[in-house]
Amino acid sequence: MSKDEKKSLRETLDSLPIQKSLANLQEARERFQSLIIWNELVNELVETDKKIDVMPEGYVKQELVKEQEEAWEMMFSEALVSQILLVN
Numbered sequence: 001m002s003k004d005e006k007k008s009l010r011e012t013l014d015s016l017p018i019q020k021s022l023a024n025l026q027e028a029r030e031r032f033q034s035l036i037i038w039n040e041l042v043n044e045l046v047e048t049d050k051k052i053d054v055m056p057e058g059y060v061k062q063e064l065v066k067e068q069e070e071a072w073e074m075m076f077s078e079a080l081v082s083q084i085l086l087v088n
Contacts, residue, residue, distance in 0.1 A: 035084045038075070045071055 001009075013019065049068060055061045074080065 031084060038080070038084050042075060045075065 045068065048064075052061060052064050052068060055064070
């Protein structure tokens, strides 16, 4: 089988409905995994917020608050949210 024939066969196989369904399923699986990880990170940020809230006022607390604010901004950035956003 020539190189062109192999390429044509691969393109034909890749265009089969089952292959398209499998690709969609894989994409959905990856989005779900991203959602799980994102949710875990949000829970960790919430727990860290609670720990920071009970800290005494001072320089260290101020720095941790700044870092937390940056982390929250990153969690809700368009780039990250677009990875888990489900659009119909």
